[in-house]
Amino acid sequence: MAQLEKMSLFLKYCLQVTFIFGVFIIIFLRDILTFSLPYQLTSSPEYIDICVKILTPCAFLDLIILWELISIMKTITIRTSFVEKNVCSFRNIALCCIGTAILLSIKLFFYSTVFTLALTYILLIAGLSALVFSQLFKKAVDYKTENDLTI
Amino acid sequence: MIVVNLDVMMARRKMSLNELSSKTGISSTNLSILKNNKAKAVRFSTLEQICKALNCQPGDILEFDGVLSKEESE
Numbered sequence: 183m184a185q186l187e188k189m190s191l192f193l194k195y196c197l198q199v200t201f202i203f204g205v206f207i208i209i210f211l212r213d214i215l216t217f218s219l220p221y222q223l224t225s226s227p228e229y230i231d232i233c234v235k236i237l238t239p240c241a242f243l244d245l246i247i248l249w250e251l252i253s254i255m256k257t258i259t260i261r262t263s264f265v266e267k268n269v270c271s272f273r274n275i276a277l278c279c280i281g282t283a284i285l286l287s288i289k290l291f292f293y294s295t296v297f298t299l300a301l302t303y304i305l306l307i308a309g310l311s312a313l314v315f316s317q318l319f320k321k322a323v324d325y326k327t328e329n330d331l332t333i
Numbered sequence: 334m335i336v337v338n339l340d341v342m343m344a345r346r347k348m349s350l351n352e353l354s355s356k357t358g359i360s361s362t363n364l365s366i367l368k369n370n371k372a373k374a375v376r377f378s379t380l381e382q383i384c385k386a387l388n389c390q391p392g393d394i395l396e397f398d399g400v401l402s403k404e405e406s407e
């Protein structure tokens with residue numbers, strides 16, 4: 183198996199494990215926040231409530247991102263990378279990243295932290311990058327189709 | 334649009350698709366794509382093999398019908 187396929191297979195397994203962890207995080211989000219956040223924040227139950235309300239849809243969007251990345255890795259391992267399905271996957275990843283960034287920016291209105299601000303910015307950049315990748319893959323699909331139909 | 338008259342030439346030479354495929358080394362699938370005008374481009378090497386097998390000129394196989402294809406007009 184070529185190096186690309188080996189790397190994408192390894193990455194696919196890592197993403198699948200991350201996905202399973204992500205499901206557990208959604209289920210036990212409130213408890214995780216209660217135990218992991220500093221006492222000053224957890225002493226106000228309103229903060230936990232707002233965090234759970236905002237972070238739960240964020241977590242669902244992130245699970246969609248992981249799911250799409252897993253499907254992209256699957257196509258790479260079977261050597262069919264340049265397909266229309268991956269163009270849609272990258273577009274979905276972009277929408278989910280931007281959606282998560284919007285949700286986190288809502289949290290900034292209630293409790294502004296440097297970490298949340300930085301994460302919002304990073305997700306915005308990631309979303310725009312995924313949009314660019316989506317268009318790039320579209321071009322690649324067009325070139326591949328033309329090449330396949332060159333006799 | 335460039336029209337491929339491969340089927341006309343094959344009929345004149347009384348050659349089947351499989352026979353042409355074995356003579357040229359081009360797969361039947363690719364020859365079928367060519368014959369049905371689904372191909373986007375043809376390599377010179379492919380054209381060479383086909384002309385040699387059918388004993389004809391490129392002009393016998395390829396014809397311009399006077400209409401620009403959609404990609405060309407854009």
